[in-house]
Amino acid sequence: xxxxxxxxxxxxxxxxxxxxxxxxxxxxxxxxxxxxxxxxxxxxxxxxxxxxxxxxxxxxxxxxxxxxxxxxxxxxxxxxxxxxxxxxxxxxxxxxxxxxxxxxxxxxxxxxxxxxxxxxxxxxxxxxxxxxxxxxxxxxxxxxxxxxxxxxxxxxxxxxxxxxxxxxxxxxxxxxxxxxxxxxxxxxxxxxxxxxxxxxxxxxxxxxxxxxxxxxxxxxxxxxxxxxxxxxxxxxxxxxxxxxxxxxxxxxxxxxxxxxxxxxxxxxxxxxxxxxxxxxxxxxxxxxxxxxxxxxxxxxxxxxxxxxxxxxxxxxxxxxxxxxxxxxxxxxxxxxxxxxxxxxxxxxxxxxxxxxxxxxxxxxxxxxxxxxxxxxxxxxxxxxxxxxxxxxxxxxxxxxxxxxxxxxxxxxxxxxxxxxxxxxxxxxxxxxxxxxxxxxxxxxxxxxxxxxxxxxxxxxxxxxxxxxxxxxxxxxxxxxxxxxxxxxxxxxxxxxxxxxxxxxxxxxxxxxxxx
Numbered sequence: 166x167x168x169x170x171x172x173x174x175x176x177x178x179x180x181x182x183x184x185x186x187x188x189x190x191x192x193x194x195x196x197x198x199x200x201x202x203x204x205x206x207x208x209x210x211x212x213x214x215x216x217x218x219x220x221x222x223x224x225x226x227x228x229x230x231x232x233x234x235x236x237x238x239x240x241x242x243x244x245x246x247x248x249x250x251x252x253x254x255x256x257x258x259x260x261x262x263x264x265x266x267x268x269x270x271x272x273x274x275x276x277x278x279x280x281x282x283x284x285x286x287x288x289x290x291x292x293x294x295x296x297x298x299x300x301x302x303x304x305x306x307x308x309x310x311x312x313x314x315x316x317x318x319x320x321x322x323x324x325x326x327x328x329x330x331x332x333x334x335x336x337x338x339x340x341x342x343x344x345x346x347x348x349x350x351x352x353x354x355x356x357x358x359x360x361x362x363x364x365x366x367x368x369x370x371x372x373x374x375x376x377x378x379x380x381x382x383x384x385x386x387x388x389x390x391x392x393x394x395x396x397x398x399x400x401x402x403x404x405x406x407x408x409x410x411x412x413x414x415x416x417x418x419x420x421x422x423x424x425x426x427x428x429x430x431x432x433x434x435x436x437x438x439x440x441x442x443x444x445x446x447x448x449x450x451x452x453x454x455x456x457x458x459x460x461x462x463x464x465x466x467x468x469x470x471x472x473x474x475x476x477x478x479x480x481x482x483x484x485x486x487x488x489x490x491x492x493x494x495x496x497x498x499x500x501x502x503x504x505x506x507x508x509x510x511x512x513x514x515x516x517x518x519x520x521x522x523x524x525x526x527x528x529x530x531x532x533x534x535x536x537x538x539x540x541x542x543x544x545x546x547x548x549x550x551x552x553x554x555x556x557x558x559x560x561x562x563x564x565x566x567x568x569x570x571x572x573x574x575x576x577x578x579x580x581x582x583x584x585x586x587x588x589x590x591x592x593x594x595x596x597x598x599x600x601x602x603x604x605x606x607x608x609x610x611x612x613x614x615x616x617x618x619x620x621x622x623x624x625x626x627x628x629x630x631x632x633x634x635x636x637x638x639x640x641x642x643x644x645x646x647x648x649x650x651x652x653x654x655x656x657x658x659x660x661x662x663x664x665x666x667x668x669x670x671x672x673x674x675x676x677x678x679x680x
Contacts, residue, residue, distance in 0.1 A: 177259030199237035222270035230274035264435040269498035287481035289504035296447025302512035313358035315378035319399035340471030357392035380425030404439035428453030444503035522590030572670040589642030597648035637663040
């Protein structure tokens with residue numbers, strides 16, 4: 166299912182005036198819950214709070230979420246409740262100070278949960294790029310990775326700690342699982358992690374580059390402490406040189422992960438760092454680190470990131486899951502994801518034809534946590550409603566008995582337990598008052614139900630007719646006829662074919678299963 170995609174747009178003009186806006190990308194259209202709204206974004210005040218992350222995130226959230234922004238966010242979250250997930254992408258337009266803000270610390274203004282620390286709101290940044298080619302694979306590929314870990318001997322003289330090459334390689338291999346890696350670590354006859362060796366390995370069409378090394382960012386100059394080929398005095402590698410090598414590839418990696426200090430910049434500069442440069446060069450997904458990242462944090466993050474990524478290729482979801490696995494008192498916000506694709510995927514997923522009623526659940530009762538002792542009835546209902554070919558005929562089991570026996574409760578619990586087994590939705594009609602049935606059927610075609618094309622322009626009888634036609638489609642959906650006391654109402658309203666299953670409840674004696 167395509168998730169709702171919300172863009173948080175922060176723009177700053179040359180005079181320093183800042184606006185915030187919310188835009189929701191839906192499968193077939195775009196909505197703007199909040200047009201550009203003036204906000205007061207004080208980067209100097211935020212920098213004064215960098216040693217107290219809780220105060221920083223509270224201040225940043227208060228600056229961004231004005232009352233209008235808060236109300237628009239609440240509407241977007243409410244709209245996304247059906248999926249439980251709202252993809253959030255941050256689009257920034259302004260100077261380096263705007264990009265250097267620790268945006269990953271931004272909170273949900275309603276429940277105050279950090280947006281980037283939960284799979285409920287997969288969070289990424291977006292940078293525009295002049296690159297025109299597709300940054301996703303056309304289909305799920307047989308993924309291959311390059312793992313490069315650099316520990317040049319000059320680190321000691323430069324006052325930098327050694328990189329745990331053996332441990333980093335082992336953790337990467339563990340997380341990659343069945344994804345075959347090309348290892349560049351200089352061990353056992355393998356090439357060392359120099360820039361030429363990395364470029365050569367990537368020319369074979371690897372999909373993922375995982376680079377572990379020290380890094381720096383001074384002003385507008387970024388550097389990576391890679392291995393150096395040949396003799397002479399050690400010189401770190403210009404970050405722009407790596408970007409050029411990636412840009413010159415005929416097939417760029419789908420994902421690049423830079424486990425190096427300041428690969429995403431620091432609290433004063435970001436855009437000159439290697440991570441943002443790679444994103445602007447057209448790499449579909451880039452993960453880099455803000456500030457001086459502790460290597461212990463990288464060691465915790467990467468195995469879970471790779472494990473989650475292998476599940477479905479959804480890089481923003483995998484990033485959220487990996488961050489959520491880090492201790493809440495750690496600098497979990499340092500890993501930063503730039504993502505060029507709207508759907509978060511490293512590869513295209515074949516389009517599945519939309520099913521009318523998908524996700525609709527019109528049961529008027531919540532699940533009952535105290536429901537017990539009706540296992541036989543639930544098993545019989547499951548066998549009758551789920552066992553037949555979903556595209557041939559309507560199957561009608563009856564839940565019957567005297568008043569107080571819980572007929573409605575059984576139907577409700579069955580619907581809650583098996584809602585995912587009915588791709589065409591779950592509908593509920595109260596048959597107790599025959600004069601209201603037609604209105605209930607007509608309403609089932611509206612925006613909260615089947616959302617049938619042209620429904621709003623039809624007269625009452627026309628709305629009923631299109632709903633009944635839809636209920637005869639070869640799609641498995643559940644229709645509950647509750648309180649069905651008049652047996653003549655069943656043939657009058659039941660679907661006559663297709664994949665719908667009709668569950669009836671009445672006080673009459675059990676009628677068995679009917680076709």
